[in-house]
Amino acid sequence: MGKADYYLPGGYNQIDDRTGFKVKNTWTQKEWTGSTVHKNVWEERHPQDLIRSVLDRQDVDDPNPEPPDVFLTGRDFRVTSESNLGEGVFLFRVDSSGNSRITAGLGTITKAGDL
Numbered sequence: 001m002g003k004a005d006y007y008l009p010g011g012y013n014q015i016d017d018r019t020g021f022k023v024k025n026t027w028t029q030k031e032w033t034g035s036t037v038h039k040n041v042w043e044e045r046h047p048q049d050l051i052r053s054v055l056d057r058q059d060v061d062d063p064n065p066e067p068p069d070v071f072l073t074g075r076d077f078r079v080t081s082e083s084n085l086g087e088g089v090f091l092f093r094v095d096s097s098g099n100s101r102i103t104a105g106l107g108t109i110t111k112a113g114d115l
Helices: none
Strands: 013-015 022-024 028-030 036-038 091-094 100-104 107-111
Touching: none
Parallel strands: none
Antiparallel strands: 013 022, 028 036, 091 100, 100 107
């Protein structure tokens, strides 16, 4: 005979949903999952299960869209001279009349007007 095999007035035997053992109903508790388990293996619901999420706004308050790309063709430029600048070095200048000048390690490129 097992531990739960005795007479208890008003009591009855029950199978523990977690362990599968036969226990008296006075030794059991109902969990939040609906399972009826022995008091020794009963687990309360974790408090983190009841926390509600907070809305996280990820939109930008003052969006600044990217301007459209400007494409220049080879006929817009002309090489005027060789330069003493090192490789990978660029110099960009705009004079008072609005002419643009880009100087690189290979030479100077000039364009009249805005880029």
